[in-house]
Amino acid sequence: MRHQRSIAAIVVAACGLAVVPLAFATVGHFTESWTNEPVEVFQPNACVKKQATGTGVESGSVRITETSNGSGHVIGETHGTIAFYEALGPGPWDPQPGAYIGTWTYDGRFSDQAPPNEAGAVSGTSHGPLVLADGTTVMMNTEFHLTFDKAGNPPKVFFAHFACGGSGSFTG
Secondary structure, eight states: OHHHHHHHHHHHHHTTOOOOOSTTOEEEEEEEEEEEEEEEEEEEETTTTEEEEEEEEEEEEEEEEEETTSOEEEEEEEEEEEEEEEEOSSBTTBOOEEEEEEEEEEEEEEEEEEOTTSOEEEEEEEEEEEEETTSOEEEEEEEEEEEEOSTTSOOSEEEEEEEETTTEEEEO
């Protein structure tokens, strides 16, 4: 159906005709931003090959489109800084920070596509320099993707990948 709508829009535009906003109508467009919001992280750190935990601040913006059929489309950008420590605790619910690993400054992009049945997908990437405790600098990259099934069901697909420039990678 979406493919047919896209083709119809291209044909109408190519003919120079006015498009009457029926099936293409949107409920609203919104833009939001945030500055220096607290961030807490628990993740594998590919640069030191250990679980890491940390806190920092993040700023960013997001563009949201809600359609007349109840769908939502989100695209956002972030920028932040996180101080990482070795995670000594049992998991993200109680990470117990240990030795200082380094400070990561990153830029990221993310998107969320949510059809009306609540199935959909969210994904994103973040990358930037990680200044390690010994003063060396490496590049760290994170990627994730999560595909949701219909409301109430567990996710269908999930992956997270963490890579470090010149130091290999680690998937968690």
